[in-house]
Amino acid sequence: MWARMPETRVVSGEGVSAGPAPMTLAEALRDRAFVANLPGLFAHGWANFGVRTALVPLFIGAVISPNAWVAGTALALFAVGNALALPFASRYADRVGRKPMVVWGLAAGGVFTAMLGLTSAALAAWAVCLLAGIGVGMFNPASQAVIADVVGRERSAGKVVATTQMVADVGSIVGPLAAGAIADAVGYGWAFGVTGGILLVGALAWTGTPDTIARTRARD
Numbered sequence: 477m478w479a480r481m482p483e484t485r486v487v488s489g490e491g492v493s494a495g496p497a498p499m500t501l502a503e504a505l506r507d508r509a510f511v512a513n514l515p516g517l518f519a520h521g522w523a524n525f526g527v528r529t530a531l532v533p534l535f536i537g538a539v540i541s542p543n544a545w546v547a548g549t550a551l552a553l554f555a556v557g558n559a560l561a562l563p564f565a566s567r568y569a570d571r572v573g574r575k576p577m578v579v580w581g582l583a584a585g586g587v588f589t590a591m592l593g594l595t596s597a598a599l600a601a602w603a604v605c606l607l608a609g610i611g612v613g614m615f616n617p618a619s620q621a622v623i624a625d626v627v628g629r630e631r632s633a634g635k636v637v638a639t640t641q642m643v644a645d646v647g648s649i650v651g652p653l654a655a656g657a658i659a660d661a662v663g664y665g666w667a668f669g670v671t672g673g674i675l676l677v678g679a680l681a682w683t684g685t686p687d688t689i690a691r692t693r694a695r696d
Contacts (some may be wrong), residue, residue: 499626499633510626510636512685513619514643516582516678519618522645522655523589523671524612528554530652535593535664536601546598550605557609563619569618575687578622581615582679584608590672593665611675625688628695 504510531576532554533547541548561581569577589607595601625639626634659667 486694488690493575499631499636501635501639504615504626504633504636507626509526509622509688510610512682513578513622514640515681516578516615516675517624517640517644518520518647519582519586519675519678520612520615521649522646522651523585523675525569525644525648527655527671528653531655531659531664531667532592532605535668537660539596539664540598540601546601549598550601553602553606554609554612557606557611558613558616559609561610561613564592565614566617569621573687573689574618574621574625574673575682575685576619577614579679579682581611581613581618582675584611584678586611586672586675587677588672590669593663593668622688626692628691630695 528551532550536547536550537544565581585608588604590612592601592604592608595604596667623637627636655667656671657669
């Protein structure tokens, strides 16, 4: 694929417009919406990239059923919930606003992730995983749209976008380690409760922060 990509050149010279300067990370960090989005991205990495894949199968195997297909079904239903929510969440975020989907998605994910640690039957765990997946599907497109609103169409922002991914990556690394230690010390219920709480903190981080969709509409 790389070999087939067209060659790109930096065009410079008299009479050629260089365009707006790339957005710096320092500039993005002065943006209230960008900063409000970071805790949710960290929580998303912690809960959905980290704890979901590392701790959920262990919890189901230890508490609910030793059969691998039970844990596999839970993870599959999480993905199904995510897929079901994406089309609606994407349309809503574009038509109404980014903030409601970000906040509601993190809140739903937080509540149902915490509830997972209280389940003791396969059907209950499956239902909670499906609903938690819907929360993730609500959050994902809206949080990415926030970043696009902050940067705008006319500017590049490689460091800004990379930073948001790094924040989620840090969550996905720290989350399984911390939740696993909590599960060993005081049980799975506390591990999932703390994880759910972190998702709720991501939702609360948006308190008082205006929606960003107006920026893109103003540019249009």
